[in-house]
């Protein structure tokens with residue numbers, strides 16, 4: 001279908017294929033069918049709300065525009081992005097004097113996509129530095145999927161013959177160290193653990209990094225406790241962890257990844273704001289995308305921060321962690337329209 005081909009061409013032109021993206025794709029196999037399966041709920045809802053809005057109106061008028069706005073807000077896109085997308089939709093409809101409802105559908109989709117890729121260079125690659133032990137720090141609120149994401153990442157690094165170790169920086173929650181240890185045993189990778197519960201996590205991570213360098217580890221994956229963004233002492237603790245890693249090596253962490261549960265919608269955005277104030281967030285891992293019917297959080301993240309979504313997770317197996325690809329994401333989200 002011409003419309004979709006044009007859309008995909010637009011995305012391809014805007015995406016910058018950098019060295020690091022190629023590196024990530026080599027380590028993490030990017031798979032369209034994982035996106036299709038994982039975004040099934042979101043794409044079904046996306047299709048039905050757009051069709052519904054258009055079907056319930058017989059003409060292109062203000063009432064239709066109001067309904068489109070309501071629909072965008074219901075998709076977790078976020079208010080300021082919705083306002084700007086609505087301006088673009090309204091301008092196009094008025095400028096082109098559009099009366100055909102099918103064309104309205106295409107305009108809605110086109111403006112959403114164009115909004116995402118607006119003058120941006122989408123660099124969602126992992127920035128691993130050569131000839132040194134690379135540190136990846138994971139942070140996020142409770143239960144978002146930090147520890148399981150670490151296990152999934154470790155699996156993929158191992159497939160590329162990289163030497164990996166895990167550092168149990170969650171010294172707070174009972175059972176957290178054991179949980180990471182179960183993964184370490186399954187993956188057969190070393191784990192650096194605190195000597196006692198409640199030990200200062202920054203000191204555990206510092207010791208872990210020393211150990212990793214001595215043992216010529218390529219990638220150190222640091223787990224941290226879940227922390228609510230409004231708990232000042234816990235946020236200060238994360239700041240200290242970040243600073244300790246930088247003190248260890250000024251170029252590290254090579255990645256500081258904030259894990260956000262896609263099902264939490266706009267509260268994920270509030271989290272990102274506070275976390276990026278205490279530790280420079282280099283990328284976002286969006287988990288549990290398989291469990292949400294709202295695909296709009298990607299746009300809300302884009303609208304609020306210039307932090308790339310580097311990984312997206314669609315489930316609990318190793319292969320469910322995928323490097324984020326805008327083209328794959330859009331293709332899956334629009335898969336139902338594409339069949340029309």
Ligand SMILES: Nc1nc2c(ncn2[C@@H]2O[C@H](COP(=O)(O)OP(=O)(O)OP(=O)(O)O)[C@@H](O)[C@H]2O)c(=O)[nH]1
Pocket residue numbers: 140141142143144145146147148149170173176224225226227287288289290291313314315316320
């Ligand atoms: N459906 C689905 N479940 C996921 C995904 N990622 C993680 N989970 C599940 O989410 C739950 C919490 O995962 P954890 O990795 O323990 O989360 P955490 O952020 O480390 O939690 P705390 O350490 O308690 O803060 C587990 O049951 C995971 O299996 C995903 O992409 N999809």
Ligand SMILES: [Mg+2]
Pocket residue numbers: 146147148170176223224226
């Ligand atoms: Mg955990």
